[in-house]
Amino acid sequence: MGTLVVADHDNTNLSDATAKVVSAAKQLGGDVHILVAGQNCGSVADASAKLDGVTKVLLADDAIYSARLAENVAELVVGLMGDYDAVLSSATTMSKNFMPRVAALMDVAQISEIVKVEAPDTFVRPIYAGNAMQTVQSSDAKKVITVRTTTFQAVGQGGSAAVEKIAAAKDPGLSEYVGDRLSESARPQLTSAKIIISGGRGMQSGDNFKLVEAVADKLKAAVGASRAAVDAGYAANDMQVGQTGKVVAPELYIAVGISGAIQHLAGMKDSKVIVAINKDEEAPIFQVSDYGLVADLFKALPELEAELTKLGL
Amino acid sequence: MKVLVPVKRVIDYNVKARVKADGSGVDLANVKMSMNPFDEISVEQAVRMKEAGTATEVIIASIGPAAAQETIRTALAMGGDRGILVKTDQTVEPLAVAKILKAITEQEGADIVILGKQAIDDDSNQTGQMLAALLGRSQATFASEVKIDGDKAEVTREVDGGLQTIRVQLPTVITVDLRLNEPRYASLPNIMKARKKPIDEKTPEDFGVDITPRLKVLKTTEPPTRAAGVKVESVQELVAKLRNEAGVI
Ligand SMILES: Cc1cc2nc3c(=O)[nH]c(=O)nc-3n(C[C@H](O)[C@H](O)[C@H](O)COP(=O)(O)OP(=O)(O)OC[C@H]3O[C@@H](n4cnc5c(N)ncnc54)[C@H](O)[C@@H]3O)c2cc1C
Ligand SMILES: Cc1cc2nc3c(=O)[nH]c(=O)nc-3n(C[C@H](O)[C@H](O)[C@H](O)COP(=O)(O)OP(=O)(O)OC[C@H]3O[C@@H](n4cnc5c(N)ncnc54)[C@H](O)[C@@H]3O)c2cc1C
Numbered sequence: 001m002g003t004l005v006v007a008d009h010d011n012t013n014l015s016d017a018t019a020k021v022v023s024a025a026k027q028l029g030g031d032v033h034i035l036v037a038g039q040n041c042g043s044v045a046d047a048s049a050k051l052d053g054v055t056k057v058l059l060a061d062d063a064i065y066s067a068r069l070a071e072n073v074a075e076l077v078v079g080l081m082g083d084y085d086a087v088l089s090s091a092t093t094m095s096k097n098f099m100p101r102v103a104a105l106m107d108v109a110q111i112s113e114i115v116k117v118e119a120p121d122t123f124v125r126p127i128y129a130g131n132a133m134q135t136v137q138s139s140d141a142k143k144v145i146t147v148r149t150t151t152f153q154a155v156g157q158g159g160s161a162a163v164e165k166i167a168a169a170k171d172p173g174l175s176e177y178v179g180d181r182l183s184e185s186a187r188p189q190l191t192s193a194k195i196i197i198s199g200g201r202g203m204q205s206g207d208n209f210k211l212v213e214a215v216a217d218k219l220k221a222a223v224g225a226s227r228a229a230v231d232a233g234y235a236a237n238d239m240q241v242g243q244t245g246k247v248v249a250p251e252l253y254i255a256v257g258i259s260g261a262i263q264h265l266a267g268m269k270d271s272k273v274i275v276a277i278n279k280d281e282e283a284p285i286f287q288v289s290d291y292g293l294v295a296d297l298f299k300a301l302p303e304l305e306a307e308l309t310k311l312g313l
Numbered sequence: 314m315k316v317l318v319p320v321k322r323v324i325d326y327n328v329k330a331r332v333k334a335d336g337s338g339v340d341l342a343n344v345k346m347s348m349n350p351f352d353e354i355s356v357e358q359a360v361r362m363k364e365a366g367t368a369t370e371v372i373i374a375s376i377g378p379a380a381a382q383e384t385i386r387t388a389l390a391m392g393g394d395r396g397i398l399v400k401t402d403q404t405v406e407p408l409a410v411a412k413i414l415k416a417i418t419e420q421e422g423a424d425i426v427i428l429g430k431q432a433i434d435d436d437s438n439q440t441g442q443m444l445a446a447l448l449g450r451s452q453a454t455f456a457s458e459v460k461i462d463g464d465k466a467e468v469t470r471e472v473d474g475g476l477q478t479i480r481v482q483l484p485t486v487i488t489v490d491l492r493l494n495e496p497r498y499a500s501l502p503n504i505m506k507a508r509k510k511p512i513d514e515k516t517p518e519d520f521g522v523d524i525t526p527r528l529k530v531l532k533t534t535e536p537p538t539r540a541a542g543v544k545v546e547s548v549q550e551l552v553a554k555l556r557n558e559a560g561v562i
Binding site for chain 1: 324326327329330331332339351406407408411430431433434435436437438439440441442443444445446447450451452453454455457467470471472473474475476477478479480481482490491492526527528529530531532533534535536539541542543544545547548549551552554555556559561562
């Protein structure tokens with residue numbers, strides 16, 4: 001028996017998150033297998049097989065998994081759990097969607113967004129927007145766990161596990177995929193970027209985000225936003241950083257025109273270096289910033305871009 | 314059709330939670346409590362469905378201590394028709410909450426259950442999905458748009474890469490995200506009216522649900538705190554520090 005990791009992917013590329021989940025899975029002891037459920041997703045299975053510590057990849061390649069609908073994936077995972085002690089997946093919207101369904105069907109409590117494995121049955125997870133850390137011990141025979149990937153190192157890629165094709169589970173036929181409106185960007189993804197620059201309500205318009213983007217391009221950074229900026233329509237929903245958006249922990253996080261509400265801090269306070277640019281010197285964001293610049297962002301951002309150009313970036 | 318909206322009483326979103334000195338949990342004594350903000354969005358969605366003639370009745374349910382009655386009243390003042398309080402002073406984990414909600418959904422014959430995507434205290438993001446699983450129903454999580462169309466619902470969801478639209482079979486379970494709507498404030502007359510709306514009191518035992526926790530909380534601790542750093546005087550100084558001191562650019 002061992003641990004099943006459910007791969008996060010888009011049918012073509014394996015998400016960086018999965019290599020981090022494998023690192024958490026290895027800490028549980030026992031074999032680590034990866035399940036790839038999707039359609040025409042052989043490349044994802046191959047990438048999964050390379051992850052260090054993975055001993056087998058299960059590939060369920062079928063049209064009913066093309067959009068990884070929660071009902072369908074949950075049915076498949078539950079059917080496999082006779083062979084495993086635990087199932088782990090990343091705390092992405094894909095896994096948050098199907099994992100609790102798996103837990104309920106198995107009659108076990110899900111442990112959400114663990115940041116540390118203390119023992120195979122004991123985990124640390126943040127609660128109250130990260131203002132408290134709870135150590136919980138599970139009494140369930142099998143564990144269903146989502147992993148906050150910001151705190152686990154990705155495993156290497158020297159492995160060569162076998163890929164085994166498995167049959168699809170039955171189609172519950174409860175839901176169907178209609179379409180996507182995915183944000184297209186040549187910039188790095190928020191959850192894997194080394195540098196992030198985020199804009200808040202202080203940006204005043206979506207058009208002004210160009211100022212943030214210009215700096216992002218110099219730094220090869222991802223662009224994020226506060227909830228206020230998303231609600232106001234300045235930025236897309238998938239750019240929201242925070243308790244109820246994405247949790248990030250880059251090397252450098254630059255918050256521009258963001259006040260630093262509890263909910264925003266919950267999503268970025270584990271960044272290595274934090275910079276805040278805000279015209280209000282009392283803004284709470286300065287309390288967590290390594291470097292604070294009290295300035296008008298409309299002046300500071302073009303200056304920052306020019307200064308980075310001088311460095312040859 | 315009938316709509317069930319579970320609402321949870323949680324620490325107010327403006328309050329920063331403090332860990333108790335003895336590590337036994339978070340100090341909630343004398344802390345302002347409110348309805349989970351996502352649940353205000355669910356109530357608003359349900360009430361709008363009633364106003365549009367899609368829903369015939371909006372039932373509000375909460376599982377928690379006696380004070381959760383206030384949270385139900387708030388939802389009734391926003392336009393809910395009646396309430397169900399499942400009273401308990403014990404810890405109720407999402408799986409147990411989902412089991413109780415399953416029983417209520419079946420008893421009431423609710424066609425649609427609308428929940429928050431997550432509660433801002435435990436941040437579990439599980440209850441709705443678990444309920445859908447226990448009921449054997451479809452689920453539409455993190456909704457930013459909901460259209461009911463015959464025996465199906467078309468729901469747009471906020472996902473990591475942007476937006477995804479799915480069509481789910483009714484009856485269903487929906488969990489709401491921030492951009493679905495802007496919840497209304499209850500007017501004074503509606504707050505008065507809500508006082509007369511019925512709230513049924515139940516216990517978990519009434520539904521035959523065992524709420525014994527599966528997770529044992531060993532300890533609760535403060536996260537590592539960050540010390541405030543320095544203020545820089547200019548963009549030049551900032552860039553120099555990031556390059557030479559922090560070494561991040
Ligand atoms: C249930 C719930 C969930 C939430 N989840 C999240 C979440 O996940 N992420 C999130 O971010 N928020 C979240 N919030 C919202 C959060 O509470 C705050 O409202 C939000 O973070 C504020 O965004 P902001 O800092 O951009 O705006 P504001 O608080 O309005 O701050 C704007 C800042 O810009 C500064 N500014 C204005 N003009 C300029 C200028 N010209 N130059 C420089 N500075 C300027 C101001 O001084 C101010 O500090 C949530 C709230 C709730 C209730
Ligand atoms: C007196 C008391 C003390 C507690 N103490 C602790 C504790 O110390 N540690 C701990 O981990 N848990 C504790 N709990 C349980 C905890 O507060 C949650 O009820 C449970 O863990 C659900 O998790 P969540 O709210 O994060 O679920 P989520 O899945 O994030 O919630 C999503 C949605 O589910 C619905 N929902 C969730 N809970 C309820 C509810 N109770 N009533 C109605 N709708 C609901 C809401 O619509 C909500 O938006 C306690 C509960 C009570 C009543």
